[in-house]
Amino acid sequence: MRDEILKELVQPDNLVYSKTELMTDKTLSYCPGCGHGTAHRITMEVIEELGLWEDTIGIAPVGCSVLAYEFMNIDMQQAAHGRAPAVATAIKRCWPDKIVFTYQGDGDLAAIGTAETLHAINRGENIVIIFVNNGIYGMTGGQMAPTTLLGMKSSTSPYGRDEATMGNPLKITELISQLPGAYFVTRQAVHTPATVRKTKKAIRMAFQNQMDKKGGVSFVEIVSNCNSGWKMTPVQSNQWLIENMLPFYPLGDIKINGEFINK
Amino acid sequence: MGDLKLMKGNEAIAEAAIRAGVDAYFGYPITPQSEIIEYLMAEKPHERTGMVVLQAESEVAAINMVYGAAGTGKKAMTSSSSPGISLKMEGISYLAGAELPAVIVNVVRGGPGLGTIQPSQADYFQATKGGGHGDYRMIVLAPASVQEMSDFVSLAFDLAFKYNNPVMILSDGVIGQMMEKVDLKDSVARWTDEEVKENSPWATVGKTKDRERNIITSLDLDPSHQEKHNEKLLLKYADITKNETRIEKIDCDDAEYLFVAYGSSARIAQKAIQLARAKGIKVGLLRPITLYPYPSEMVAKMADQVKGILAVEMSAGQMVEDVRLAVEGKVKVEHYGRVGGIIHSPQEVLEALEKKIIGG
Ligand SMILES: Cc1ncc(C[n+]2csc(CCOP(=O)(O)OP(=O)(O)O)c2C)c(N)n1
Numbered sequence A: 001m002r003d004e005i006l007k008e009l010v011q012p013d014n015l016v017y018s019k020t021e022l023m024t025d026k027t028l029s030y031c032p033g034c035g036h037g038t039a040h041r042i043t044m045e046v047i048e049e050l051g052l053w054e055d056t057i058g059i060a061p062v063g064c065s066v067l068a069y070e071f072m073n074i075d076m077q078q079a080a081h082g083r084a085p086a087v088a089t090a091i092k093r094c095w096p097d098k099i100v101f102t103y104q105g106d107g108d109l110a111a112i113g114t115a116e117t118l119h120a121i122n123r124g125e126n127i128v129i130i131f132v133n134n135g136i137y138g139m140t141g142g143q144m145a146p147t148t149l150l151g152m153k154s155s156t157s158p159y160g161r162d163e164a165t166m167g168n169p170l171k172i173t174e175l176i177s178q179l180p181g182a183y184f185v186t187r188q189a190v191h192t193p194a195t196v197r198k199t200k201k202a203i204r205m206a207f208q209n210q211m212d213k214k215g216g217v218s219f220v221e222i223v224s225n226c227n228s229g230w231k232m233t234p235v236q237s238n239q240w241l242i243e244n245m246l247p248f249y250p251l252g253d254i255k256i257n258g259e260f261i262n263k
Numbered sequence B: 001m002g003d004l005k006l007m008k009g010n011e012a013i014a015e016a017a018i019r020a021g022v023d024a025y026f027g028y029p030i031t032p033q034s035e036i037i038e039y040l041m042a043e044k045p046h047e048r049t050g051m052v053v054l055q056a057e058s059e060v061a062a063i064n065m066v067y068g069a070a071g072t073g074k075k076a077m078t079s080s081s082s083p084g085i086s087l088k089m090e091g092i093s094y095l096a097g098a099e100l101p102a103v104i105v106n107v108v109r110g111g112p113g114l115g116t117i118q119p120s121q122a123d124y125f126q127a128t129k130g131g132g133h134g135d136y137r138m139i140v141l142a143p144a145s146v147q148e149m150s151d152f153v154s155l156a157f158d159l160a161f162k163y164n165n166p167v168m169i170l171s172d173g174v175i176g177q178m179m180e181k182v183d184l185k186d187s188v189a190r191w192t193d194e195e196v197k198e199n200s201p202w203a204t205v206g207k208t209k210d211r212e213r214n215i216i217t218s219l220d221l222d223p224s225h226q227e228k229h230n231e232k233l234l235l236k237y238a239d240i241t242k243n244e245t246r247i248e249k250i251d252c253d254d255a256e257y258l259f260v261a262y263g264s265s266a267r268i269a270q271k272a273i274q275l276a277r278a279k280g281i282k283v284g285l286l287r288p289i290t291l292y293p294y295p296s297e298m299v300a301k302m303a304d305q306v307k308g309i310l311a312v313e314m315s316a317g318q319m320v321e322d323v324r325l326a327v328e329g330k331v332k333v334e335h336y337g338r339v340g341g342i343i344h345s346p347q348e349v350l351e352a353l354e355k356k357i358i359g360g
């Protein structure tokens, strides 16, 4: 029934967009308005456009995107919380000609998995890391993340993040950019069509680097929203992201081809 | 023909890994097993066989590298000693949950905590009863000689791939550090890429158009699915118990008393048997080779023959619980063992037999 209706509606002349084959038909488990879905889609589009889908192995983290393997139509492995870069290291070492990427949240990558992140990058593993920074632990119900802004409320910083007792938000992307093993480091976003296009370009460059066997990790941070965890509507959360997240986490390339971009 | 070498137990494991066609080793140094990664690094297995050897940033990273490598369908292993094995437990649980084949070596030292770098057998519970979270089992092999350190590497991989399950070689600082003659097996080639895909059709190798994607995960948010998965694991463990239980019987035919001991304690018990028999005490030894599955039936059978059983282990009494479960009160079962890194002497073991079993 649904298929018939779709067939009638979707005629070649009114088709303006089609979903990449590399996204499955499974309904996304993400809250409506969440940036994860867009980040998934453009990652898969890049893999398809570069013709890599028979050669790519993805690593899903622990976090809201734990089920990424349900949506990404490629071979995937789900990693323990924070350990995706170690898992990716081994897969790449075992299949050096395959394309390997991790997809991780900020709690996964910058708290419990800091050591694995740092050392995989320091070894200059030839992998792509896609890092979705929403400043909070989405999956477990909105607790404070290492990236939570000062003063920002979460369920474990109900009066706002306090610098003296909770420390400062961690700019892990700037931190890892210092390592010689970081070949391409960029910070992007997916809250507007323009930023989505830019992010897709950055993801393409990241995978292209790996295909060209350029030395080192290509690291794409995506500053994103967590409307549920932030307790906002999707529109409010995107506005809040512009007003609060982006001033602290400025968008743009940090390192290209192993060289810092001087701003 | 293999070739004869004088080697440390740890070196024998490393050499056996190269010869067994292992694809990847990931480890982090800790005494008394650092010779394994040192030997591997010195041997340049990358040149010999193409094997990957990587010093990880921690035991946590190392086991998760094993998890990743195992997911690619290749033969992956790690080694550590007690505190490091504790750190690997989450990863081992993931391996068991995702049903991945892998080999983990524990060259046990004394604990708890940082403990001592001297030998111990106090990680028996951790190895055989879970250790990590959730209902899972590892196959646990207990070598008692340098020869077995070498032989059990390929055995462990055979079992791991037969059952898609992690296998632990549970050794200790005595076996790891001592030098003995070892007859090394001939090298077998690493699997080719095609063989990997054939032997592990579930592995992450890149999805081709002609098949569904391969997913390696231990997650199922639907409890009814998760229950089915657990039930499937239980059936597998029952199979393993039926098919893979291994034990060695020494001087048991005329035995009136019995030692049950594994690993280095079995070697010490063998010497204690000589001392006992010189005094006219007829004692034998059951040496479990698999600690999971535990050879309970053999222990129970021997309980019908002997007057008493002494479980000898360098711990405060862990395996003795499995002996008691098997014996079901038919005869007296006691434990003897030095703890905290002290190795009991054959004389002490004999005295314990006389005092706790014969005299007691
Ligand atoms: C070892 C371990 N510790 C804690 C958890 C619980 N946990 C699951 S997801 C998560 C936080 C995820 O946050 P983040 O990485 O920022 O991803 P998001 O959900 O925001 O996308 C935590 C703490 C776990 N699964 N495993």
Ligand code: SF4
Pocket (backbone or CB within 6 Å): A029, A030, A031, A033, A034, A035, A036, A064, A134, A138, A139, A225, A226, A227, A228, A229
């Ligand atoms: S909880 Fe937050 S990060 Fe998770 S799906 Fe919902 S909006 Fe996205």
